[in-house]
Amino acid sequence: MTPDQKAAWDRYCAETGDTREPYDVFAFGDSPALADELLALVLAGTKQATASRLHLYKKMQMRPPAPGDLSLILDGQERPAGVIETGQVDIAPFSAATEEFAWTEGEGDRSLDDWYAAHLTYFHRECASEGSFFSEDEPIVFERFRLIWTPQNR
Numbered sequence: 001m002t003p004d005q006k007a008a009w010d011r012y013c014a015e016t017g018d019t020r021e022p023y024d025v026f027a028f029g030d031s032p033a034l035a036d037e038l039l040a041l042v043l044a045g046t047k048q049a050t051a052s053r054l055h056l057y058k059k060m061q062m063r064p065p066a067p068g069d070l071s072l073i074l075d076g077q078e079r080p081a082g083v084i085e086t087g088q089v090d091i092a093p094f095s096a097a098t099e100e101f102a103w104t105e106g107e108g109d110r111s112l113d114d115w116y117a118a119h120l121t122y123f124h125r126e127c128a129s130e131g132s133f134f135s136e137d138e139p140i141v142f143e144r145f146r147l148i149w150t151p152q153n154r
Helices: 003-016 032-043 054-059 099-105 112-129
Strands: 024-026 049-053 070-074 080-093 139-149
Touching (some): 003 070, 003 080, 049 054, 049 099, 049 112, 054 139, 099 112
Parallel strands (some): 024 070
Antiparallel strands (some): 049 139, 070 080, 080 139
């Protein structure tokens, strides 16, 4: 964590009495612009889920998130923007995404068709950057979360 991120986490702990360590510190997406776009949806309460390739966790030598995990989320400039708590995690093939999940993830027009198109593009881009190929049979971590804290001076 950067000093600003650590200070935000310490503020979260002081304001809430929570003494847990963060599971992760991250920005959504793969660019500063996408991070800010998705963060705005989280802060508005529209985005309450995310989907990631299970391979990503293995590559980073992390376990997938679990219910009760806390993460410090960042904006596109890696500044602290809030804390989310994981509520539910399902690991299933990409093709198992549902209308309900697409709606809960809150992106685009919130339809399953839009979710598929956007995430296929994203996962293909992610795989290309690591020299691999994305398969719709690949396991995806479907995570539902809730925003539980934001810094007051944001």
